[in-house]
Amino acid sequence: MPRELGPSLNERQFFLQALKEEVRIDSRGFGDFRAIQLDFGDEYGVSDVRIGKTRVLTNITAEVTTPFPDRPFDGPFTITTSLSAMASPSFSGPPSETEVLLARLLEKTLRRSGALDTESLCLIAGRAVFSIRADVHVLSHDGNLTDAACLGVVAALRHFRRGDSEVKGEDVKVFTMAEREGVALSLLHYPLCVTFSFYEGEVVLVDATLSEEQMREGSCTIGMNKHGEVCQIAKLGGAPVDAVILLSCSNLALRHVERMSKVMEERLLEDAKRRYKGGIKAEPSSENARVP
Amino acid sequence: MPLDTSSYSLALLRLDGRRWNELRRITAQISTMPSADGSSYLEMGNTKVLCTVTGPCEGGGTRDRDRADIRVELAIAGFSGVDRKRVGRGDKRVSEMVSTIQSTFASTLFTNLYPQSTIHISLHVLSQDGSLLAALLNASTLALIDAGIPMRDYITASTAGSTSSYSSNDESADPLLDLNTSEEQELPFLTVATLGGSDQVSVLVMETRVQAGRLEGMLAVGVDGCKQVREILDDVVREHGKEVLKSGRL
Numbered sequence: 001m002p003r004e005l006g007p008s009l010n011e012r013q014f015f016l017q018a019l020k021e022e023v024r025i026d027s028r029g030f031g032d033f034r035a036i037q038l039d040f041g042d043e044y045g046v047s048d049v050r051i052g053k054t055r056v057l058t059n060i061t062a063e064v065t066t067p068f069p070d071r072p073f074d075g076p077f078t079i080t081t082s083l084s085a086m087a088s089p090s091f092s093g094p095p096s097e098t099e100v101l102l103a104r105l106l107e108k109t110l111r112r113s114g115a116l117d118t119e120s121l122c123l124i125a126g127r128a129v130f131s132i133r134a135d136v137h138v139l140s141h142d143g144n145l146t147d148a149a150c151l152g153v154v155a156a157l158r159h160f161r162r163g164d165s166e167v168k169g170e171d172v173k174v175f176t177m178a179e180r181e182g183v184a185l186s187l188l189h190y191p192l193c194v195t196f197s198f199y200e201g202e203v204v205l206v207d208a209t210l211s212e213e214q215m216r217e218g219s220c221t222i223g224m225n226k227h228g229e230v231c232q233i234a235k236l237g238g239a240p241v242d243a244v245i246l247l248s249c250s251n252l253a254l255r256h257v258e259r260m261s262k263v264m265e266e267r268l269l270e271d272a273k274r275r276y277k278g279g280i281k282a283e284p285s286s287e288n289a290r291v292p
Numbered sequence: 293m294p295l296d297t298s299s300y301s302l303a304l305l306r307l308d309g310r311r312w313n314e315l316r317r318i319t320a321q322i323s324t325m326p327s328a329d330g331s332s333y334l335e336m337g338n339t340k341v342l343c344t345v346t347g348p349c350e351g352g353g354t355r356d357r358d359r360a361d362i363r364v365e366l367a368i369a370g371f372s373g374v375d376r377k378r379v380g381r382g383d384k385r386v387s388e389m390v391s392t393i394q395s396t397f398a399s400t401l402f403t404n405l406y407p408q409s410t411i412h413i414s415l416h417v418l419s420q421d422g423s424l425l426a427a428l429l430n431a432s433t434l435a436l437i438d439a440g441i442p443m444r445d446y447i448t449a450s451t452a453g454s455t456s457s458y459s460s461n462d463e464s465a466d467p468l469l470d471l472n473t474s475e476e477q478e479l480p481f482l483t484v485a486t487l488g489g490s491d492q493v494s495v496l497v498m499e500t501r502v503q504a505g506r507l508e509g510m511l512a513v514g515v516d517g518c519k520q521v522r523e524i525l526d527d528v529v530r531e532h533g534k535e536v537l538k539s540g541r542l
Binding site: 097100101103104107108112113114217218220224228229230231232233234235236237238239240241242243244246247250251254 | 384385387388391392393394395396397398399482486487490491492493494495496497498499500501502503504505507508511512515
């Protein structure tokens with residue numbers, strides 16, 4: 001496995017000196033995100049998030065399975081992350097610490113906070129439930145994977161439609177999209193992550209690029225929803241930071257989460273408009289589309 | 293399994309009879325293993341943790357040539373919890389705790405004094421009753437002090453919770469200090485570790501949903517708890533020093 005190459009001493013010195021003069025290498029403000037671009041695929045449940053040069057693709061799938069015996073009413077919801085060598089050569093080989101921590105952070109933010117109503121996935125108690133699986137693929141890694149991945153999964157979950165189902169006695173029939181309109185998942189709230197990077201004990205940067213991440217002394221990821229509920233905080237070691245700074249980070253996180261939620265809302269609406277074919281009026285048409 | 297904590301508001305006493313700002317009994321011993329370079333045994337209530345430190349020994353420096361590597365191993369005994377469960381090494385929760393401990397001490401120890409060497413921290417959980425990560429961090433601090441590895445200051449940790457559940461918006465909610473398992477399952481809580489009883493937070497982990505407004509109170513109580521824990525750990529170290537002097541083992 002090739003080692004991840006860090007910045008050179010010159011780069012490091014230049015970066016830290018610039019920070020002292022309150023300048024970031026890409027001339028952003030300390031509390032600013034890079035441009036966020038959110039796209040959806042042709043199929044339901046595919047989202048493509050770009051934050052600067054970081055790009056994360058998320059795909060949601062559903063299938064009918066038997067539930068776990070200790071939770072007969074809950075549909076399993078799993079999040080898997082794959083950091084392939086495509087994103088960075090150092091990702092080849094067994095799952096790295098970055099990957100494990102990313103998977104765990106997503107799990108804590110989305111699953112433990114109860115974002116997806118898993119009981120709504122139940123078809124027959126103890127027999128058949130929908131199991132939802134989110135596959136997160138990192139296509140390009142330029143820092144801040146957590147925020148991008150979290151936004152991607154939430155957006156994809158909101159975009160996803162599972163096949164409508166019908167239960168007759170013991171039989172479960174799942175309709176295809178052609179037969180019936182899909183059913184949106186029931187999400188209780190939309191948690192998003194904001195990651196803060198700390199330098200020299202005082203400086204706090206939002207949305208660090210890869211080289212900024214390599215030079216940071218500590219980081220803290222805060223998961224929040226737009227209602228001001230903190231779903232998860234993870235400052236896993238690193239340089240100590242004053243408690244007051246961490247509290248101000250949570251206030252800043254709320255601002256960013258509100259903004260990201262708005263972007264997500266707008267893009268979902270645009271996508272819904274694009275897919276809307278005119279509803280019931282469009283159906284009974286005698287015109288042949290192939291004849292101009 | 294939800295547990296009835298509604299009785300708290302009647303007498304302001306928790307399930308185990310503590311007030312909101314009381315720690316459980318913390319007892320610790322250091323130099324418990326003669327074979328290791330440093331070792332400690334720590335009890336926080338019914339959470340019991342054993343820690344041994346080996347090193348700094350030769351080899352390592354794979355991450356950074358000028359610094360010592362810190363390797364952490366965490367074994368959670370199958371009998372430590374309520375139901376007997378094997379927790380494997382590949383468990384994400386375990387590897388998260390391992391990387392937290394590793395990263396915390398990487399920035400607290402003077403690893404630059406030991407280039408191309410490794411410090412092994414090996415932790416064994418004998419009994420779990422809440423505040424596990426906090427107990428692990430405290431035990432590691434004691435063992436590292438026993439091993440004589442230079443560090444900036446004590447890393448001390450504790451947990452803090454809030455009596456309100458995440459959904460309710462009641463104003464009368466009290467923050468709580470040092471939660472046990474039944475409280476951890478029921479209430480929102482966070483684990484906080486500070487450097488040397490200051491307000492410098494080096495670990496802050498929260499996994500449950502809570503109103504942002506409650507965070508300040510919880511964090512303040514947690515940081516205050518860390519200060520109390522530091523006093524207790526400091527007493528243990530000084531007591532041990534006195535004993536060593538008296539027995540003339542130096």
